[in-house]
Amino acid sequence: MIRGDIKALAAYHVPDSSGLIKLDAMENPFTMPADLRKKWMSRLETVDINRYPDAEMYALRQKIAKHEGVEPEQVLLGNGSDEIIQMLLIANVPGTCVIPGPTFVMYNLVSQWLKRPVATVPLAEDFTLKDEHFLQVCAREKAEIAFLACPNNPTGNLWSQERVEKIARGFGGLLVIDEAYGPFSERTHNYLITSNVMVLKTFSKVGWAGLRLGYLLGDAEVIAQVNKVRMPYNINALTQASADFLIDHFDLFEKQAAVIRDERERMAEALAEIDGIQVFPSQANFLLVRVEDANAVFEALKQAGILIKNMHGADRLLVNCLRITIGTEDENNAVLAALREILI
Ligand SMILES: Cc1ncc(COP(=O)(O)O)c(C=O)c1O
Known part of the structure; x- marks a missing residue:
């Protein structure tokens, strides 16, 4: 069974x-200051949970797009960035997923659920990224997707801009730069977005882990394709209303x-x-x-x-x-x- x-x-x-x-x-x-918490609660009072949530979430995507300096069509929302990792691994052409090792476990785990082969490229002893080796493995495996967590979990370091850019330029498959820890680091990679480079973000680490809201930024056409494997109503009404309120207090x-x-x-x-x-x-x-x-x-x-x-x-x-x-x-x-x- x-x-x-x-x-x-x-x-x-x-x-x-x-x-x-x-x-x-x-x-x-x-936690949130009491006065803000009170205003948030008043906002939640207005949510009608007898109805399904807003399915396309255009207004929320617009707000996040403004926050990120991109267009709303370039934003896809997920029930945590975990769910987006799953959507990407479903929508991407079958083929090897290349990841550094050690890195965030879900890239490997979800690939296994979906019977996608994974090639792990070990980091150096000091946890730096071996960019040349990474690209060689991508080429050898004819990889279709690769994930780079910037900064990386569990090592915490941020790989050099030069090496990340080299992989972004040299890899022909879908490169996902995961910025879950972006709010604590010195740079973002939004400027690298192309038709095959996407940036993954989450509100979990900045204080809303309980809301489960992550988002993917990418080329509008690619976002529209990945959106086809998004579960209907994946972001519940309380999370949508909360995020809409909380972004104004970012x-x-x-x-x-x-x-x-x-x-x-x-x-x-x-x-x-x-x-x-x-x-x-x-x-x-x-x-x-x-x-x-x-x-x-x-x-x-x-x-x-x-x-x-x-x-x-x-x-x-x-x-x-x-x-x-x-x-x-x-x-x-x-x-x-x-x-x-x-x-x-
Ligand atoms: C690198 C990285 N990406 C994504 C996630 C998932 O975050 P969430 O699903 O809460 O958005 C984590 C969580 O620890 C992480 O470390």
Whole structure:
């Protein structure tokens, strides 16, 4: 009844975080100020949930287009950017998907669901992108699609502009530049959009993870084709109304992102001062660190009431690595205090 290869897969595991300081999923730790929350609630009161949501979402796409400096026809909305990754892998010509390794797991996982072959090109030991090798593998595999997360998850680094541009120019298939962590990094790649280069974004990391809203920017003709495999009404009415309201208050979320960037720099310096921790450069809202025994440190942090992500075992390059989402100042201080205690 169920495909054998699906039975062999492990389900995407979300650990129980109840009672713990949650620094495992790159969420924005700040909630909304009470007055804004109240206005948001009044806006939601106007939504008639007896009706299906707006199917084409033109007004919302227009608002996002303005926010991004593109045309509304260049915007496609997804139930999180995860759903857009799935739409792209459905709509793209069957063929190999090329990804760097390690990178965001969903590119590989969704390819497997759809029986699409995946070729992984290992990053260098310092997590830089081997652009020449990447293009060679794309050519060898006659790849139809490739994903570059800029900045990359779980490594946190942003590959050099020159290398990303080289792949954008040299790859003939569909290149998806995933900017989930764009709000915390120094550049965006909207300027690279062509008929075969698309940019994927999400509101999850800036503070709306619970709304599930991601978007794809691309050439209008390609967007229209990918739109054909979008589920009808994929963005629910409450999310649409919320996003329409919240984009008008985006400066607040930009300020929060700036605080997170400052905290990231403070954490990177403080962690590097602790004996036994190697901190990797990050342009995202998390830090990847290496310790001597990641399993032990992960468990000890959990005992101390802090949930992070243990990356040990996920990839050859991630030996003894832990991924720590940047939280509030107090949460970050709790991490520092716990690690100082654990690693003495
Ligand atoms: C690189 C990258 N892309 C996309 C996503 C998915 O984000 P969402 O589906 O919440 O928009 C994530 C989530 O962690 C990510 O790390």
